Amino acid sequence: MNKQSARPARGAPAKERRRHSLVNLIGVLLLIAAGVLVALLFFMNSPQLQAWYGEYTHRLEALEDYVLGLPGRELIALAVLLLYIVKSLVPFVPISVMCFITGAVLPMTMSFAMNFTGLVILVSSRYWIGRLRGGGRTRKVLGRSPSIRVFLENDNRSKPWLLFLFRLTPYFPVNSVSQIYGSMRFDFADYALISLLGFLPKLISYTILGHNTFQPLSIPFIVPLIIIFALSGISVLGINAATGKKTKP
Numbered sequence: 272m273n274k275q276s277a278r279p280a281r282g283a284p285a286k287e288r289r290r291h292s293l294v295n296l297i298g299v300l301l302l303i304a305a306g307v308l309v310a311l312l313f314f315m316n317s318p319q320l321q322a323w324y325g326e327y328t329h330r331l332e333a334l335e336d337y338v339l340g341l342p343g344r345e346l347i348a349l350a351v352l353l354l355y356i357v358k359s360l361v362p363f364v365p366i367s368v369m370c371f372i373t374g375a376v377l378p379m380t381m382s383f384a385m386n387f388t389g390l391v392i393l394v395s396s397r398y399w400i401g402r403l404r405g406g407g408r409t410r411k412v413l414g415r416s417p418s419i420r421v422f423l424e425n426d427n428r429s430k431p432w433l434l435f436l437f438r439l440t441p442y443f444p445v446n447s448v449s450q451i452y453g454s455m456r457f458d459f460a461d462y463a464l465i466s467l468l469g470f471l472p473k474l475i476s477y478t479i480l481g482h483n484t485f486q487p488l489s490i491p492f493i494v495p496l497i498i499i500f501a502l503s504g505i506s507v508l509g510i511n512a513a514t515g516k517k518t519k520p
Contacts, residue, residue, distance in 0.1 A: 294511045301504030308497045355389030359396040367477050374481020394466045397446045401453025438469025439506035
């Protein structure tokens, strides 16, 4: 390797600081969104809001009746599992969307079972791809953040709880994180358990959200949103603070 290529880019520290500032802003905005929804809970019974909401109630009820009357729910459940399998190879539909859709069209218990099973398939298959083939191009995704790359490569103690934060936040792609941990040969049992625990709050929240999608001003709809925004904001700020402190000169 020549000396010129080994030197860090001149603007790297400044670029990293800007990235940290932007990620902090994202985390704060997510927490603000959670706060706004908490405030909304206190105004849900206001006459003005209820009057506005009442104009759309009958349309939502008609749409709900149509969706719940759709035939072939078993086929829908099978299609969801197939989507999870395809997603492990081609990340084209976010997990949040699939959880939301199944929650809207399937009974709650069945929807949760399908999403949990699909999630197990997704995180397991991508892990073993990384175990067998290495990180590949997915390293470039996390490599955009030098601090996180250093954290993963040099501090084995941080990897379990960092994985948990990765799973809590929507900031990092599911497949990329899974393949990276597989390429690092992180213990599969620990990886699977931590991944599922990290995903569980979002999986439950998105499923409940989809189940109550036709009642957007109800507590069962708003509370999962608050949980999603709050957990995402906290995890984004947590990862940013930890990696920034770790790699600070």
